[in-house]
Amino acid sequence: MKRDIIKINKEKCTGCGDCIPGCPEGALQVIDGKARLISDLFCDGLGACIGTCPQEAIEIEQREAVPYDEVNVMENIVKEGHNVIKAHLKHLDDHGQKDFLKQAIDFLIAKNIKIPDYESETVSGSCPGSMEIDLGEKPISGRDAPMYSGELRNWPVQLQLLNPNAPYLKNADLLIAADCAPFAYANFHQRFLKDKILIIFCPKLDKTIEQYVDKLTEIFKNQDIKSISIVHMEVPCCSGIEVIVKKALEKSQKNIIIKDYTISINGEII
CATH class of the missing domain: 3.30.70.20 (Alpha-Beta Plaits)
Known part of the structure; x- marks a missing residue:
């Protein structure tokens, strides 16, 4: 198999x-x-x-x-x-x-x-990359605070590592992004990520697309998601983000309006 x-x-x-x-x-x-x-x-x-x-x-x-x-x-x-x-x-x-x-x-x-x-x-020895962290609970202050405030509220963000039962997903506004988009669009945190839970993946290079559909289906079905925003690049393969999300919505029998944003290679919203 x-x-x-x-x-x-x-x-x-x-x-x-x-x-x-x-x-x-x-x-x-x-x-x-x-x-x-x-x-x-x-x-x-x-x-x-x-x-x-x-x-x-x-x-x-x-x-x-x-x-x-x-x-x-x-x-x-x-x-x-x-x-x-x-x-x-x-x-x-x-x-x-x-x-x-x-x-x-x-x-x-x-x-x-x-x-x-x-x-x-x-637990020592458990997966550090997939440990659930709600970053919205404890903002960084003092001398370790960043010069510019980031808007990331959850960890992990990669769909492969994400637990579909994570408590921060309940009643969440989701931002589902192609993993190139935050690098291409300089103001990604302030423009798109504020008050949202982030999920990223690559519809072309990742080899677990059917698993992604199943995991998103479980999230949509059980977590009472309030809204979905998608951010992807203008290259054709990146439009697979929307296809995967819509397929998961269909399987979950949920009707959630999608806001779809396309970023050009020059870093502009098209």
Whole structure:
């Protein structure tokens, strides 16, 4: 079967091992001075290890691979103890993987192993790139405050990492942007992002478009979204943003008006 799975660039990899703690499933090891994916079976394709690689040597690709097996993963994880179990459960929860999370919990119940309170705190080894943060709660002040105030209210912003059940999505005004747009339009924060929750992705280069449709469908269906604004570039491939959003709206059976903005390569609103 074809599915998302990590790919390690051997030329970039220095064998530092920083990716290992970010993979509680045990899919990675440093062998002969390089990080290696030791089994497709243990890689869930969610990319928890990507944000911990200082060399940007890890990416996600879609290829033929054996199916991820949560039960086999749990067989290994329980051997590593309570904290690794906790990190794994939080990892699944952070990424909205409800089915795998249920399988993991059912496994623990069947083995009469205590289920850690994975929702109550930050867990060492959980995915730092997908940790839910509502940036609107604690504005930066004092000498560390930026000269110009940014309007980013949530983290993460990349759709692949976003938890569709994140509390900040409830009754939100969404800004769904192509990931090039904030760089092309200099006043992106003040013009588009103020008081909105940001979601970004690339409709051309990202390999998880159907998953994006499903995730947006879940957000639209369950989070009572108030409004949707789209910002994309003038290049033809970027119009895929609107196609994906409309497909998700159709699947969710929601009728939400879309405000669509196009940015020229010269950085102007068309």
